[in-house]
Amino acid sequence: MILNLEIKKLKRTGYLPAFLGGALLASAFPLANMLFRPETFTAMPGNPFDILMDANWQMMAMLNTLVSICGACMMYHTEYADHGAQKMDVLPIHAGSTFLGKSVIAAFMLAMVTAVEVLILAGCALHWFPDYRPDTAELLKNILGSILFQWTASLPTVVLMLVIASACKNMWVSLGTGVILVFTLFIFPQDNVVLSLFPFSSPYQTLATAAENDRIFLFLGVCAAEILVFGVLELIYQKLRRCVE
Amino acid sequence: MNIIETKNLTKTYGDFTAVSHLNLHIRKGSVYGFLGPNGAGKSTTMKMFLGLTRPTQGSFRIDGKTYPSDRVSILKEVGSFIEAPAFYGNLTGEENLDIIRRILGLPKSSVRDALELVGLSQSRKRLAKKYSLGMKQRLGLAGALIGRPPILILDEPTNGLDPAGIHEIRTLIKSLPRQFDCTVLVSSHLLSEVELMADDIGILNHGRLLFEGTMDDLKSSAHDAGFPTDNLEETFLAMIDEDNRKRGGRA
């Protein structure tokens, strides 16, 4: 019921087109790279899929994060702009359910975007690397593994952004905070393990690098924990907000 | 002499007709009450006068000038107050007026003058977003009155005011033509209100002009048409009702 309601609230906000646009734009990076300078990549040694992931994922992940920030702001802007949230507060629903509904939608959108991007990367690898002929099982494992890992690594960022957006009635404050966080964590060196586990930084980690350093389960575990922590944080915030306002 | 005249003024949005073949005649130096239920097209008409929306058909003249060619020179003569008051929330009431003053090129004293006229002098240093509904309304009015323009277009200026405020603003509007030698076009959905301040009235329903003339004309024509005349509010309601019935019958 809640999910349905939340989806309805997003009607005519341009939420879905924003994510679709983001996914398409992000997918344009590997395509452009392969169209304009294929030799740079085909000459590299190693697994073609990993090469492409390495070359493009930073920017693709950044775009995903930016789109997710805009998405979170949009979601809560519809709540706050015309005092919709005030109305929701006086209706008999659990305070956290709005947030849960929004998180599920955002997570689903992120999954969709990630899937599109990973598929395009795999397609590029198959098309431009003539020697890359993995069997179906391996390819599927590669693709599904990447989608799942990349999705989990980005999820804490999305949830945290929703928490920020829910806390700021003024959309510009949450948007600005998001953009500054993206930037600040992007310029910190990625080889630092602790820093790379932070939201806004973990999305840049690729499956291949994590596997190399034997950190896949560390990442998955920490990201799952972060999501839980942010969820609880939001619940506490909702409780506090009701007491204070 | 008519200072504002419209000729078959029409505005449609897609297949919705907001204003249909309107012919208004507003005498110079009069208070013209523009009357109609919500959504009758009053605001749309006023927005067309201000160049905020382009007529689909027909034309209008304000003090001999036409839109769009004389947009800026029309706006120089018109003080306006449209719909929900428009202002900058991060500025104080005084600063909001100062912006308008500078654009109109008026002397500094005009801000104080306008604030005094609407009774906002006390709270001129407060942020506009912190104003109560009534104060926002007064600020909007001050923005229209600043510089004492020869033509005033006021869209439901007493909305959201308390009874005392309504009375005060009403008295102010009524006194304006005498005080500043100006013409006022004021809209309302209450006949009782228009009756107290207007010299002439025009009644609008679903974009069409049902009646135009003085209050006495209204009474006599209502009497002729068989509408109740002892209470003007009832006259108005009966006219609107009758029109709606006719429209319903046609559709």
Added chain:
Amino acid sequence: MNFFSLVSVELKKIKRSKILLILLVPVIMMWIPSIINSDFAFDTRGIPITPENNFFIQGYMGMVWFMIPASLVICTVLLVQTERSRGGILKMLSLPVNTAKLCLAKFTILILLAFAQMLMTVCAYCISAALVSWIQDYNFILDPLYVCGNTLSIYAGAIPMAAVFWMIACLIHTPVFSVGIGLASIVPSVLIINTKVWFAYPMSYPFYLLMVQYGKAAEGMYDTRIDWMPWLPASILITVTALVVSCIRFGAAERK
């Protein structure tokens, strides 16, 4: 009324909007990692560059690539929103002002704000360079004229981009969308800077100018000459087109 008083009116409108604070935060955020990781400046990875130049270029890199464009996007939307949120634009349109003039006055504010941010950047650089010199016991402070000159040229290079963002904000009325498009357009500039058509993409101009400086400071790393020929006409054309379009479309939705 004349253009300058219109600009001063516009300046008054952004009072109490905390915009300068919004511009200051990224400037500070940008230099903190540089100060923390100041020993990285000595790690030139075999590139023939002096540590003080390395410190300057690395610090400015994030600025030109992301922070200047992002700040411009935020300023643009803030300027448009102060007009739209409480209907201020309706009042403006019903006052006797030329809409195009109004639009250009607002654009002037935008580039004035960008200028203010450049000043903050120079100050932040000086403070952090002094701080790092003290920490590392090595003189990181470059000639102030060199720093100011570079910052000015980067600023000039950012003007076409500002015009494009301004046009986007005038054309697209859902603020989240114009921000989204603006931010998304920043990301690919790192890619486009390495292609032959970089001059057609205004978001990469400041980055390009810094890269030329990088080329001068570290021999053989990048071009040291600016390709004025396709660039100058292209950037003028882009700026003028963007401004003309925004002047035509400014306030058009409110006058439908």
